[in-house]
Amino acid sequence: MGAFKEEQMNTSGDLNLKDRLAEIGGKGLFSKEIHELLALGGIDFAVHSLKDLETNLPPGLVLACTMKREDARDVLVLRDRTVKVDPNDPYACLPKGALVGCASVRRQAQMLHRRPDLRFCLLRGNVQTRLDKLNAGACDATLLAYAGLKRLGMEDRIDVPLEPEHMLPAAGQGIVGVTLRESNYELRELLSAIEDPEARAVATAERSLLAELDGSCRTPIGGYARLTDGVLHLSGLVASEDGTFLLRREAQGRPADAAKMGRELGIELRANTPPHIFEKIINPS
């Protein structure tokens, strides 16, 4: 196998900066065009943030490898960096009625659940654009993935890493995965060298939880698994957008049962959630 040729693509997810991701089609947005090209043989593999990768891949494509997980936490980035932060009560540093720039219903719901006084505005664009807008006073704080900031070398802009008990991450957050054609055995074998079994186990649990729950991409859903001493622990969360309803459940078991564990926790969460929270929004206006 010789050198790789890189094909850069801008997807609808990158190009549409105006709307909330949830309203323009959710996860498939970042991978639709890429997977069409992959299926046709225009490219041989595609690299994704697992968080943005749909749970049901197009026929003939597989998730060939999941790489070692970066820090999965979300972080709070503050405009006023001089305030004191209590790690046990990370949202207390925001004044009453503070304006939070955020494009994720999952983050918004979890914050509103603890701080119903907070106000939210849409903040989209790439990370640098968001930080520029924050610094210019568009809002008082924003929430981002630790992994995204770290990979861009902007860890120093992190004010408050949020522990999963305060903010449950999205399924797959912090993990990079590679998709390719199922029939490309040579490349699958080659990529198995960068597969991380722990990332595979946690990603499988989180993604099967998400697959079970994914009624509408507007539903705030969190899923986070970790492996300790050979035991897989999975936390799942469903909330209403305004944070008035929030349900969190945990499960544990063997890594080999990751998919089953995710499905079962998803079923349990759904059974205990008012059905309207999962209602599909066909035509958002």
Ligand SMILES: NCc1[nH]cc(CCC(=O)O)c1CC(=O)O
């Ligand atoms: N939805 C955008 C997106 N997809 C993956 C990351 C961060 C990196 C990762 O989670 O792997 C981000 C940015 C963010 O949410 O702050």
